[in-house]
Amino acid sequence: MSVQGVVLACGGERRFGDLVTQDRPRHMLDLGFNPIVWHALQTLEHGGVKDVRLVARGDHAASRFEAWLREGYDGGCDVQVVAAADDADTADALRAAMPTVNPDAQVLAVISGDLVTDVRLSDVLATHVRGGAVATCLLAKRRAWNGVDMKVGRPPKGAHYVGLANDKLLLMADEEDVDKVLKLRRPMLGRVRDLVVHTDLLDAQLYVLDRAQVKTMLDDKPRMTSLQLDVIPALVRRQFRAQPAGSAGPEQAVQSHVTSETSDDGLMEAVFGVANQGAGHGGGTSTPSPPTTQPCCAHLAPDDAYCARVDTVVPALLEVSREIASSQPGDAAHLNGRKMSKYENFVDPSVVIGGKSTIGPGCVVNAGTQFGEKCSVKRSVVGAGCHVGSGVKLVNCVVMNRATIEDGATVQGSVIGPRAVIGAGASLRECLVEAEFEVEEGDDVRSETLRNKSR
Template sequence: MELQAIVMAAGRGNHMTDLTNSIPKPLLPVGNKPMIYYPVSMLEKAGFQEVIIITLNSIKSSIEHTMKDFKISVTVCGISDDSDFDTVDSLRYVKDLVKSDMLIISCDVITQLPLHRLVDAHRLYDSSVTMLLSPSRPAGEAGPGMKVKKKGQHDQREFIGLCPTEQCYHRVLFLFNEADLEEDSLTVRQSLLCDFPRIQVRDELKDAHVYIVKRWIVDYIAHNTSRSSFRSELLPYIVQKQFDRHHKVEPGSLEKSPESVVGVHDTNLNVKDIFTFIKQDEETNIIRDLTLSSHTRADNPISCFAFIYEDGPLVNANNIASYVEANRLVSKAEYVFPSEQSLIHPSSKLHEKSQAGSDSMIGERTSVDEQSIIKRSVIGKDCQIGSSVRISNCILMDRVKVGNGCNLQGSVIADRAIIEEKCEIADSLIGSNKVVTSSSKLNRESIVESSTMMEFD
C-alpha cells in the first residue's frame, strides 16, 4: 500500500463524557474489544503494513498494550493531555513521520467498508483530498438516558454540493453548514454553475471522518498554523481552492520578491499560498497523466472527491446513541468474528438453565446464574449476573454486578456499577461505580456524576 495510515485517537469523547469519564474513548469496549481495535483491524485486513496512532500521553501505554496482538507495525505518538489538539494540529505534530500520501481515520469508525474503494478514487483522479461519506442514520428514539427531542428540533444540516462522475465517485464542489447560511439561502458562485451546470445538493450525508490526503498538504499546514480543525476549517478551504486560478511560479521567484507574485500568498504575506506546496516534478506529472485528472482545471491541480458508502453499515461511535448502535452492530457474529469463534467466551460460566441468544456476547470470566435470559446484549468481562435476570438490548461494561430478579431493557450499565436485586431499568444510563438500590424502577433516567438528564445529541 502506497499510503501511510494514521489513526486519530486523541479525542476526549465530549459527547459521551458520562462514559469517557471512567474509560478513555479509544479504549471504550465495543463488542468486548477496545473501540480502536476496529479501525486498526480494518487497516490490517486492507494490506497496510504499518500505522501511526496519535493519542494522549496518559493512555499511550494502554494503546500499545491493546495493539500487541496485531501483526501490523504500530507507532503510537503521545500528545500532552493538556493540549487542545484537533486533527490538523495532530498532523503537524507527526509531520516528520509522514513520508507519503495518508489515509486518516478516526478511532470511532466501525464499518465493513472495503478500503480499496476509497483508495481507487484517490488513484483515479489524483485527488488532493478524498473523503468518505455515508447516509445519515435515520432519526430514531433517543439513546439510553437521553431526552427525546421536542417537536421541530433537529440537528443542523450540512449541504454538500456534488458532481457525479462516470466511475460512481463524486467531485466535491462545496460544503456549507446550515448555521453559516445567510437568510436560509444557499448561494453558489456563478462561475461554479458555469463549470458544473448540474449539481447535486445533498443534506442527508454525513462525513465519516475517513480521508485520503496528499502529502504536500502536511507541508502546507505545517507552514500555515491558522487552522486546527480538518473538517470545519481545512477541508472547506481546500474545496474552495479547487476553483481559484493557479498562477504558476518560476523557481526562485519566491526568494526574490514573494509579495510581487499574484496568487502566491494569502492575505498574510508571511503565509505562502497553498499552491506553492504542490509537488510538481517529472515523476508526479507522469503519474498525473495516467489518471482521470481531466476533471480538474488545467490551471489548478487541486481536486476533492468523495466516495459514498451505501452498501453496508457505518457507525461513528462519537455519542451514546451511536455507541449503542456500534455494539449492536458488532454483536452480529458474521460482522467481525469468524464463524467458528464463539460469542460466549470459553472462560465465562453460563448456567445450564440460563439462555443467551446468538445475537449476544458474553466476556471473559463472566458468570450467569440459573433461569436468566440474555437477548441482543453485550456483557463485558468479570460481570456477575444473578438468577432469574432478564437482559434485553443492553450493554453491560466490565465488572458489573446484577442482583437476582432484575429486568434490564435498552440500557447502558457502565463499568463496576452495581444493580441490586429486583430492579427494573428501561432505556437508562447507569454511570461507572454507581449503585442502584433494590427494587428501584428507572425509565429513561441517567444516573451519572452530573445526576441530570442528557440531551439527545
C-alpha cells in the same frame, strides 16, 4: 504509491462522561470483543496499510494505548503511538504525527479511531488515484438511528452539507455555515450545473490526503484545528481558485491560499470560483477560469456497506454494539473478529451460564462473565468479568466490564458502565449508568443518566 496510515484516537471524551476513565480512554472502550480503535486498525490492515501512527491526547492516554498494543493487540499493523497535546483536535493531532511519518510516503490514509466500516480502503485509494486528488473523503448513507432532525421551515439540525458532482467534492459545510449555504444565489449555482447538495451523508472521517500538500497547509495555517471543519473545507474551496499564469503548481497554491469568508460573495468566490473582470466590458464577467489545482474527490460507500462512527454513547455505542452482534441484513456481525455460534450469538468459552438461562441471537458475552439461573439475555452485549444474578432480564443493552446486576433486575435499552451495580429487583429503561454508580434495590428508573455526584 507509498501509503502511511494515521489513526486519530483523540477527542469526544465529554460525550462519554464517566464511562471514560484514566485507564480507559474513549477509543479503548470495548465494542464486542475488542476496543473501538481496533476496528480502525482493521480497516487499514485489510487495505494493505501496515505502517501506522496512532495519535492520542496526552502522554497518559498514549501510554494506555501502548500497553494495549503490547498486551492485547494481535493484528498485523506495525503501530507507533504519538502523543499530541491534551486538548488536541484532529488537525492538531495530524500535525503532531507529521514528524514521525515515513518520508517516502506520498499519501496519508487518515482514519478516525471510532470508525467501524467494511468499506475497502483500497477502493477509496483507487478513487483518489483515478481523480488525481489532493484529498478524498469516504461518505456513506447515515444509519437509521443516526438520521438528521428535520423540521418544516428550519434547517436540518446536525446536518453536514456535502456538494457532489459525480465523485468530485465541491462543497463541505457544517451546520454553523447553514445560513451562508442557504444564501447561495441561482446565477452562481449555474457555474457548476451538476452540483447536488446532500444532508443525508455521513462524513466517515476517513481521508486519503496528499502528504506534501497537507503538510504545507498545516504548517502555514496553525489556527486550523479540525480536519473536518477546517482542513477539508479549505482544500475543497482552494480547488476553485485559478492560479495565475506561470504559477509553480499545486504546492505554491497551498502556500498562497487566502480565503475571505466575511461575506456571501466571499463564500461564492471560494466555492464556485471567480469570473475574470475585463476592462471595457461594462463591468460584465467572462467565463470563469478553470481550476488548475488538484481536485477533491468523494468515495461514496455502497448501499450495502456498513459504515458508522461510535462518537456518542446513545445512540452510537448502543446501536453499533448491537449491530456488530447481529447477522441481520445490513448489520455487521462479520466485523466482530470472531465466528458466530450456531445459536447466532458470540459467547466466550469461559462464560458460566446457570441453569435455564438463555442467551439469544444477536448477543455478545465476553470472557469471565457469570450468569445465575433463569436469566434472559436478548440482543445485548455483556463485557468481561461481569456478574449477572438469577432471574435477570437484559434486552437491547450494553453492559460494560466488571458490572454487577443483582437478582431479579430488569434492564432494557440501557448502557451500564464499568463496575456499576444494579441492585436486586431494580428496573431500568433507556438509561445511561456511568462507571461505578450503584442503583438501589427495587429502584424504577426511566430515561435518566445516573452518575456519582463526587465525580
